[in-house]
Amino acid sequence: MSAAMENAIEVTGLRTHYGQREILKGISISIPRGKTSVILGGSGCGKSTLLKHLIGLLRPTEGKIAINGRDIAAMDEEELNGVRRKMGVLFQGAALLNSLTVAENVALPIREHARLNESTVMIMVRMKLDLVGLSGFENFYPSQLSGGMKKRAGLARAIALDPELLFFDEPSAGLDPVTAAGLDDLILKLRNVFGMTIVVVTHELPSVFTIADYVIMLDAGEVIFSGILDDLRNSQNERVRMFLERRPETRTYSPDDYFRFIVGD
Amino acid sequence: MKIDITEHNGAKVFSLSGDIDLYSSPALRKELIFFIGKKVPLLLVDFRDVSYIDSSGIATLVEGLRGMMSHGGKLKLFGIPERIVEIFAFSKLDKVFDICGSLDDAVKD
Numbered sequence: 001m002s003a004a005m006e007n008a009i010e011v012t013g014l015r016t017h018y019g020q021r022e023i024l025k026g027i028s029i030s031i032p033r034g035k036t037s038v039i040l041g042g043s044g045c046g047k048s049t050l051l052k053h054l055i056g057l058l059r060p061t062e063g064k065i066a067i068n069g070r071d072i073a074a075m076d077e078e079e080l081n082g083v084r085r086k087m088g089v090l091f092q093g094a095a096l097l098n099s100l101t102v103a104e105n106v107a108l109p110i111r112e113h114a115r116l117n118e119s120t121v122m123i124m125v126r127m128k129l130d131l132v133g134l135s136g137f138e139n140f141y142p143s144q145l146s147g148g149m150k151k152r153a154g155l156a157r158a159i160a161l162d163p164e165l166l167f168f169d170e171p172s173a174g175l176d177p178v179t180a181a182g183l184d185d186l187i188l189k190l191r192n193v194f195g196m197t198i199v200v201v202t203h204e205l206p207s208v209f210t211i212a213d214y215v216i217m218l219d220a221g222e223v224i225f226s227g228i229l230d231d232l233r234n235s236q237n238e239r240v241r242m243f244l245e246r247r248p249e250t251r252t253y254s255p256d257d258y259f260r261f262i263v264g265d
Numbered sequence: 266m267k268i269d270i271t272e273h274n275g276a277k278v279f280s281l282s283g284d285i286d287l288y289s290s291p292a293l294r295k296e297l298i299f300f301i302g303k304k305v306p307l308l309l310v311d312f313r314d315v316s317y318i319d320s321s322g323i324a325t326l327v328e329g330l331r332g333m334m335s336h337g338g339k340l341k342l343f344g345i346p347e348r349i350v351e352i353f354a355f356s357k358l359d360k361v362f363d364i365c366g367s368l369d370d371a372v373k374d
Binding site: 110113114115116117119120121123124127128130131160161162189193194 | 287288290291294319320321323324325327328351352355356357
């Protein structure tokens with residue numbers, strides 16, 4: 001396998017804006033195949049924006065996002081859909097369709113992408129629901145589920161098509177510690193058994209130290225660290241240390257800057 | 266995926282090769298349903314040349330097992346590569362299916 005193909009994703013010079021504001025400042029990262037990579041950083045660092053680019057939901061201002069060697073930033077919608085079939089995504093709020101039952105939500109990508117007999121689809125759905133601990137909840141609607149259950153139902157849908165690439169946006173957000181640990185355990189198993197390439201965007205440190213093989217840390221739209229966990233622990237980068245040691249940011253404005261800010265100049 | 270169907274001591278043997286996935290599972294299902302309809306007593310699935318199986322393939326085999334059981338027949342799997350056994354185990358199906366090491370083991374009762 002060539003060095004490039006050892007990485008499932010290669011991002012080069014990714015620059016993106018919301019309006020005039022630059023969010024990602026020309027970043028380059030690699031996501032190793034068959035490993036769990038965690039994209040870490042504080043609120044507003046650009047990590048969720050990066051995730052949206054990796055799954056082709058946003059188009060960059062500049063730069064390349066190569067998935068299995070092919071630049072998705074240059075693809076049309078049809079080509080992108082072909083790549084998306086190999087991806088599963090668990091969004092922050094699970095993004096279940098409220099008018100469909102749990103089983104119908106999980107069956108959605110299967111029915112969309114494959115022509116299988118209905119009884120095969122339903123066996124697949126029940127297998128995925130069992131995997132995430134939701135056996136017996138097929139006919140429930142999302143409004144009847146707790147936050148943790150919604151997340152697990154979202155995960156069952158994300159893995160419905162046995163994706164090569166699985167993305168999680170803040171998987172532990174809003175979950176109690178036991179449910180969050182259960183989700184981490186499932187992430188580890190999916191990597192070990194299916195060899196999935198997993199990308200997790202989070203700021204939860206306990207989860208990072210449990211699941212990560214590889215860590216990418218962003219700060220203010222720039223990559224300030226990429227490497228394995230041991231290197232993260234030993235990093236002497238001040239911003240990395242602040243994050244790991246949970247030190248608050250003390251921002252100092254000059255009186256002139258503060259004045260300009262409050263008068264809106 | 267390719268399916269070769271032969272007979273061995275009165276059992277039907279499905280020798281599968283390649284990937285059993287979303288695209289090939291329907292063909293496997295069709296063959297299984299055909300022989301279940303004929304109420305064959307023993308159906309053996311040879312996994313030695315299977316490179317990959319996804320959930321649709323596993324679900325298809327579950328349907329096959331259910332169909333065989335409905336007339337008192339048996340469905341056994343043999344020669345499953347270690348990596349694929351792990352997938353069956355993860356899906357808790359390693360105890361549901363009768364998984365044998367070799368064809369000879371599979372034809373023994």
